[in-house]
Amino acid sequence: xxxxxxxxxxxxxxxxxxxxxxxxxxxxxxxxxxxxxxxxxxxxxxxxxxxxxxxxxxxxxxxxxxxxxxxxxxxxxxxxxxxxxxxxxxxxxxxxxxxxxxxxxxxxxxxxxxxxxxxxxxxxxxxxxxxxxxxxxxxxxxxxxxxxxxxxxxxxxxxxxxxxxxxxxxxxxxxxxxxxxxxxxxxxxxxxxxxxxxxxxxxxxxxxxxxxxxxxxxxxxxxxxxxxxxxxxxxxxxxxxxxxxxxxxxxxxxxxxxxxxxxxxxxxxxxxxxxxxxxxxxxxxxxxxxxxxxxxxxxxxxxxxxxxxxxxxxxxxxxxxxxxxxxxxxxxxxxxxxxxxxxx
Amino acid sequence: xxxxxxxxxxxxxxxxxxxxxxxxxxxxxxxxxxxxxxxxxxxxxxxxxxxxxxxxxxxxxxxxxxxxxxxxxxxxxxxxxxxxxxxxxxxxxxxxxxxxxxxxxxxxxxxxxxxxxxxxxxxxxxxxxxxxxxxxxxxxxxxxxxxxxxxxxxxxxxxxxxxxxxxxxxxxxxxxxxxxxxxxxxxxxxxxxxxxxxxxxxxxxxxxxxxxxxxxxxxxxxxxxxxxxxxxxxxxxxxxxxxxxxxxxxxxxxxxxxxxxxxxxxxxxxxxxxxxxxxxxxxxxxxxxxxxxxxxxxxxxxxxxxxxxxxxxxxxxxxxxxxxxxxxxxxxxxxxxxxxxxxxxxxxxxxxxxxxxxxxxxxxxxxxxxxxxxxxxxxxxxxxxxxxxxxxxxxxxxxxxxxxxxxxxxxxxxxxxxxxxxxxxxxxxxxxxxxxxxxxxxxxxxxxxxxxxxxxxxxxxxxxxxxxxxxxxxxxxxxxxxxxxxxxxxxxxxxxxxxxxxxxxxxxxxx
Numbered sequence: 082x083x084x085x086x087x088x089x090x091x092x093x094x095x096x097x098x099x100x101x102x103x104x105x106x107x108x109x110x111x112x113x114x115x116x117x118x119x120x121x122x123x124x125x126x127x128x129x130x131x132x133x134x135x136x137x138x139x140x141x142x143x144x145x146x147x148x149x150x151x152x153x154x155x156x157x158x159x160x161x162x163x164x165x166x167x168x169x170x171x172x173x174x175x176x177x178x179x180x181x182x183x184x185x186x187x188x189x190x191x192x193x194x195x196x197x198x199x200x201x202x203x204x205x206x207x208x209x210x211x212x213x214x215x216x217x218x219x220x221x222x223x224x225x226x227x228x229x230x231x232x233x234x235x236x237x238x239x240x241x242x243x244x245x246x247x248x249x250x251x252x253x254x255x256x257x258x259x260x261x262x263x264x265x266x267x268x269x270x271x272x273x274x275x276x277x278x279x280x281x282x283x284x285x286x287x288x289x290x291x292x293x294x295x296x297x298x299x300x301x302x303x304x305x306x307x308x309x310x311x312x313x314x315x316x317x318x319x320x321x322x323x324x325x326x327x328x329x330x331x332x333x334x335x336x337x338x339x340x341x342x343x344x345x346x347x348x349x350x351x352x353x354x355x356x357x358x359x360x361x362x363x364x365x366x367x368x369x370x371x372x373x374x375x376x377x378x379x380x381x382x383x384x385x386x387x388x389x390x391x392x393x394x395x396x397x398x399x400x401x402x403x404x405x406x407x408x409x410x411x412x413x414x415x416x417x418x419x420x421x422x423x424x425x
Numbered sequence: 426x427x428x429x430x431x432x433x434x435x436x437x438x439x440x441x442x443x444x445x446x447x448x449x450x451x452x453x454x455x456x457x458x459x460x461x462x463x464x465x466x467x468x469x470x471x472x473x474x475x476x477x478x479x480x481x482x483x484x485x486x487x488x489x490x491x492x493x494x495x496x497x498x499x500x501x502x503x504x505x506x507x508x509x510x511x512x513x514x515x516x517x518x519x520x521x522x523x524x525x526x527x528x529x530x531x532x533x534x535x536x537x538x539x540x541x542x543x544x545x546x547x548x549x550x551x552x553x554x555x556x557x558x559x560x561x562x563x564x565x566x567x568x569x570x571x572x573x574x575x576x577x578x579x580x581x582x583x584x585x586x587x588x589x590x591x592x593x594x595x596x597x598x599x600x601x602x603x604x605x606x607x608x609x610x611x612x613x614x615x616x617x618x619x620x621x622x623x624x625x626x627x628x629x630x631x632x633x634x635x636x637x638x639x640x641x642x643x644x645x646x647x648x649x650x651x652x653x654x655x656x657x658x659x660x661x662x663x664x665x666x667x668x669x670x671x672x673x674x675x676x677x678x679x680x681x682x683x684x685x686x687x688x689x690x691x692x693x694x695x696x697x698x699x700x701x702x703x704x705x706x707x708x709x710x711x712x713x714x715x716x717x718x719x720x721x722x723x724x725x726x727x728x729x730x731x732x733x734x735x736x737x738x739x740x741x742x743x744x745x746x747x748x749x750x751x752x753x754x755x756x757x758x759x760x761x762x763x764x765x766x767x768x769x770x771x772x773x774x775x776x777x778x779x780x781x782x783x784x785x786x787x788x789x790x791x792x793x794x795x796x797x798x799x800x801x802x803x804x805x806x807x808x809x810x811x812x813x814x815x816x817x818x819x820x821x822x823x824x825x826x827x828x829x830x831x832x833x834x835x836x837x838x839x840x841x842x843x844x845x846x847x848x849x850x851x852x853x854x855x856x857x858x859x860x861x862x863x864x865x866x867x868x869x870x871x872x873x874x875x876x877x878x879x880x881x882x883x884x885x886x887x888x889x890x891x892x893x894x895x896x897x898x899x900x901x902x903x904x905x906x907x908x909x910x911x912x913x914x915x916x917x918x919x920x921x922x923x924x925x926x927x928x929x930x931x932x933x934x935x936x
Contacts, residue, residue, distance in 0.1 A: 136472055137762045162840070165618065166628025167610040174624050198615070248888050254614065276887050277613055279880075282762065286749075292569040292888075305756055422614040 123187060123363045127158045131180065131188045133172020133195065135165040139281060139302060142387050143348055143394075144189050147217060147371075151166045152381040154370040161189070168253050171205065176208040182356035184363035192216065192347040196257035196406045200413035201421045213349040214357070214364070215371055216322040216397035216405065220299040220346030220390075221317035223260035223329070224249075224265065224322065225310045227288050230295065235313040235335060238295060250284045250293030253277045257345040258297040260412055261316035261332070262418065264343075268336055278356025285310070299346030305388040316343035321392045341408050347394070349402050372396045434784075435792075437557070441785065442792040445488040448481075449797055452492030452813075453804060460500025461512045463637045463834035467497040468759040471767075478767050480685050480758070484789055486767055488822050491747075491793040496801060498703065498743050499543040506535045507815055508654070508827060510641035514632050514873050515703025517737040518583075518711040520640060521866055522724060522731030530659030533813035537674025538729060538804050539736045545682070545738030546689030548798040551744040553693060555791040559779075561745075562752035564697045567901055570885040573698065574896060575905035577878040580708035582913055584867045586715055586724075591862060598863040599770020602871020603878075605630055612880050613887060625843040634844045635872045637867045638851020645789035645824040645831075646856040654816055654823065671809045681733055688714060688734045689741035702758055702875045703739040710738030715927055716912045747790050751775055764790075828852075 130148070132267075134140045141161070148159035164172035169190060180186035192213060199208065224235065232238040241247060251259040254277050266273040276293060278284045281302045288296035289309055296310075303310045312326040320331055321340040332340055350371070355366045374380050375396045384394060397405075413420065427730040442449075453737045459465040470477065471490055501512030506523035519539070526535040554561055568576070584599030585592075609629035610621040650652050678685070688710040695706040708906040714734035715724045745757040754775045756762040768775060770787075815823075829859040835848035855865045889895030897903055 136767050137759075142766065166624075168615045170615070171609075171624055171627050178624075202615075246890070274888065274890065276884060278884070282756065285754075286565075289754075290565045290569065309754060359740060422616075 093425070103113050123360075124155055124157045125187075126158050126185065128155070129180075129186045130159050130161045131172055131186065132161050132163045133165065133169035133174040133176075133190050134163065135280075136161075136163045138350055139299075139346065139389075140191060142191065143218060143384075143391070146380065146384045146387060147374055149383055150374045150377050151371060153379075154373060155367075160368070168198045170198060170202075173211075174205060175202075176351075177211060177353065180353060181184075182353050182359055184336075184352070184356050184360045184367065185368075186356075187367075188351040190349060190351060192349050192402065193257040193345055193408055194255055194274050196409050197257065197260075197413040197420065200417060202412050210354050211351060212357070212399060213351045213406065214355055214368060214399045215404040216347055217348040217375075217395070217403040218301075218346055218348050218393045219344045219395070219397070219405075220301045220393045221315050222261040222297060222319065222345030223300045223312050223316065223326075224262060224295060224297055224314040225288065225303045225312050226295045227291060228309055228311055230276055230311075232313065233311075235330065238313060239265075239269045239271045242266065242273060246272040246274050247294040248292075249273045249275050249377060250278050250287035250296040251275045252281050252284050252298060253279065256297075257343045257347075257409055257412075257415065258299060258316070259420075260416055261340075261343045261345070262297040264316075264340060265314070265332060265336075268338055273341065301346055301389045301393060304390060306395060315347070316340065316369060319344050325390065327330060330344045331344055342414065344405060344409075347402075347405055347409075348353065359397070428934070435788075438785070438788050438792045439796065442488065442789065442796045445485065445793070446796075446800065448485055448488045449492040449793065449800060450804070452489045453496040453797060453801060455581050456493040456496030456498075457500035457805065459923070460497030461503045463512055463633055463641065463831050464509055465834065466513050466760070466765050467494040467840060470497070471760065471763045475767070479551055483768060483773055484785060487764070487786065487789050488793045490760075490764050490767065491790045491827060492797045494764075495547060495740070495743050495794050495797045496805075498547070498740050499540065499736075499801065499805065501739075502539045502543065503536065503812060504641075506539055506732070507813065508641070508642040508823070510827065510831060511636055511704070514636060515707055515742065516735070517636060517640075517866075517873060518702055518707040518735035519732065519739075521711065522726070522728045525725070525727035527813075527816055528654060528656050528659055530655055530661065530816075531670070531727065532816045533670040533734060533809050534674035534677070536809035536813055537671045537728075537806065538678040538732055540801070540809060541675045541678035542681075542685050542733040542736040543799045544801050544806075545678070545685045546692065547740035547743060549686060550693040550696075551791055551794045551798065552743040553690075554744040554748055555788065555795070558748060558752060561697055561748050564694060565702055565749050568698045570881045570888070571896055571899050571902040572905060573881045574878065574885060574901055575909055576695065576705065576709060577874055577881065578909055579712055579912070580705050580874050581870060581878065582909070583708050583712040583715075584710060584870050585913070586916075588716060592861050594861075595867050598858065598865075598867035599871050601863075602868035603875040604871070605635070605868070606872045606875020607879060609876070611883065613883050618722075623843065625839075625841050625847075629876050630872060631835075631839060631841075631844055632848070632873065634835040634848035635851050636869065637835050638848040639825050639855040639869050639872075641831040642848060642852025643855025643859055643865060645827040646852060647859055648820040649824040651846045652820055654820060659816075667804040668810060670813075671806065674809070675806065677729055681730060684714065684730055684731060684733055685737040689737040691743040692738035692741025692743075695738075696742035696758070697748045702746075703742040703903070705737035705877065706738040706742045708870060708874065711733040713912065716915055722917055742789065744794055747794075751779065751787055751790065786852070813904065 110149050132140055132144060144161055150160050164175045176188045205412060226232050250260050259275050262275060278287045281298055284296050284298055287293040303312060304322055312329040315329050315331045317331055320326060320329060332338055384391060459470045470493060478489060501516035502519045504510040504512055505519035507527055509520045509524040511517045511519060523535050584595060608626055610617050612626050617627055618674045691710045692706040711734050714730050715721050718730055744837060746761045750756045750761040750765060756765050773786060832845045832848055835844045856864050885895050
């Protein structure tokens with residue numbers, strides 16, 4: 082699967098001009114300034130957001146925090162619709178099948194696991210017709226244990242993994258944090274058996290109750306439960322939360338590897354490319370106003386209430402989102418047989 | 426977790442909670458309504474009302490959510506008893522004996538029994554949960570996938586019990602239900618199976634359309650053949666309205682206090698395990714109740730204990746699901762998960778610290794639940810008399826009302842038109858099953874418990890890397906296996922002994 086072609090970061094200026102010309106007419110398009118004035122009147126009704134996970138999870142919380150502020154900048158509300166199932170596949174297929182390309186319908190997904198899912202099983206829609214246009218968080222994958230666990234350091238865990246196969250609770254097999262655990266096993270020679278537990282909540286339950294030897298998830302849901310869990314290792318270039326993770330080491334520092342940063346929580350807004358091509362002015366208005374959400378103190382205040390780390394939140398462009406998706410897809414391809422059950 | 430609180434503290438907590446009566450009372454009535462309408466539940470109602478609960482301070486919001494949660498559980502039993510429509514999967518075992526009682530004109534009495542069983546079961550388990558929080562929270566550390574597989578077998582073995590009258594048909598119905606339950610993507614590799622290409626089936630066969638189709642729509646098709654859902658005897662009984670049936674129902678239920686205690690405790694224990702839930706608890710309670718009953722042959726015909734068992738168990742689950750949420754920060758069910766979102770929005774971090782930093786929030790849900798159940802004695806029990814009048818409505822009106830309400834209900838949880846069609850398909854399956862002597866409850870047990878069973882089984886197999894002996898690898902699991910074998914064999918042994926003693930009595934020249 083070549084993601085270079087499938088994750089276009091966005092249209093070039095020339096493409097935008099072409100699209101605008103089609104919409105506004107040749108005469109007006111010769112020197113088109115994409116101002117908000119052109120998108121005047123947009124949006125004049127609520128925006129619908131397709132979410133490929135269940136309500137009540139991390140994506141729901143983050144989306145509500147963002148749209149709670151974003152709606153004030155656009156003057157309309159957001160209506161999230163949740164389409165869980167098949168590792169996000171249902172939500173994406175529904176979005177691509179049902180959403181109109183009028184910029185009133187967006188998707189809010191978690192790029193890492195969902196891109197990996199496409200590596201394992203291609204979706205029915207053409208990937209080149211979809212793009213993420215703004216990544217809104219970057220939460221690194223981690224290895225964590227229950228506070229009751231006998232493993233106090235990553236070395237304890239690896240040493241035990243060399244003696245017996247350890248069960249590692251993961252949200253799902255095709256997940257960046259799972260890849261991190263597998264890479265750790267591959268590098269150290271420890272034997273890890275990933276057990277998919279269908280979501281972060283179940284994974285935390287599996288580790289907390291001692292059914293799993295340890296877990297691999299994005300860090301956000303773990304560091305804010307520091308009384309119950311301990312972070313042992315991070316799959317990022319540097320530990321972004323030394324204070325909240327008891328200065329947990331990174332994989333590259335501790336094991337002298339050269340692994341790319343495995344960002345496991347990577348929520349992003351996506352859009353049909355045809356919508357962007359038809360309404361570049363509307364797209365620009367959405368993108369511009371979304372950027373301002375992250376500098377708005379009201380958002381910081383609302384987000385702080387979720388107790389999730391502020392350090393992970395921020396606007397990243399379509400190009401940065403594409404780069405991330407490409408990286409994850411490449412690493413996923415390495416472990417494709419394992420993730421699809423062709424090899425255990 | 427060490428808690429150091431005395432009776433005065435709990436007395437003060439209860440008094441404080443009673444001062445929220447103005448929040449709890451409306452939540453009780455709202456909960457009864459949403460619980461009684463298939464498709465609505467406490468979880469999705471709390472989601473719909475998030476703007477309201479988020480605007481309240483955390484304590485008031487909690488009182489509202491807990492009141493709604495507890496009363497919706499009880500509300501789900503009302504249509505299950507009166508018109509054979511379980512409001513939620515947790516009430517799926519209730520109509521097995523509740524609806525036959527209604528047909529006999531004992532709807533009011535059945536409702537009163539169900540209310541007393543629910544209130545007593547809920548109240549008892551709430552108090553037990555409150556005083557034994559540190560110990561109860563440990564249950565989740567011992568009931569893992571292997572143990573849950575055996576617990577599932579307790580529920581699934583009910584298929585064999587139901588099939589007792591016609592074993593082959595019962596087992597075919599149960600197997601058919603299990604096959605339907607396995608539709609969707611598998612939990613390990615997310616591979617779609619049996620979805621016929623329908624995206625809407627990737628996330629398993631949705632429970633509400635299956636539930637309303639098999640029970641309600643098929644019932645609507647069936648009752649239209651008669652003028653009334655009541656038998657002739659039932660019509661005669663309903664012609665004499667009064668409070669007597671309510672008092673009699675309450676008295677009978679209260680006299681089965683041991684049965685209520687035992688089954689609500691089953692619910693409490695299952696509720697503590699994250700992800701288990703009320704459907705498992707009510708089927709397991711029904712199966713256990715029948716196994717140890719002196720009159721197992723009466724189950725399914727309007728047996729008092731067959732109604733009390735699932736209702737006390739599913740209300741026991743309610744307080745159980747709050748235990749892991751508040752003690753270890755892991756919600757025991759969907760409604761508890763939504764409560765967690767509301768608490769987090771207010772900056773409240775659940776877990777052991779909450780009992781030290783904000784005891785009013787940590788203990789509040791339990792005292793709110795106890796107060797809710799107490800208030801329901803006064804507010805809901807008297808309604809049994811009036812609610813039961815629905816059974817005298819002619820089927821000419823009843824059938825279309827049932828079909829339209831349940832079709833809307835099947836649309837609500839996911840907003841898919843597909844689910845309305847699916848409910849109709851299940852309605853036809855249920856109707857054909859009834860007409861040909863296949864038990865719809867056996868199909869439904871398979872649909873509800875099949876996916877859960879598969880999840881735990883695949884997890885256990887993946888953890889053991891394919892070693893089937895993992896099913897016998899834990900002491901608790903092995904003890905449960907023995908209990909399962911005993912509970913399955915006991916009815917046959919007792920039947921055999923009863924037959925033998927009847928034979929001896931018949932041959933006794935002095936008898």
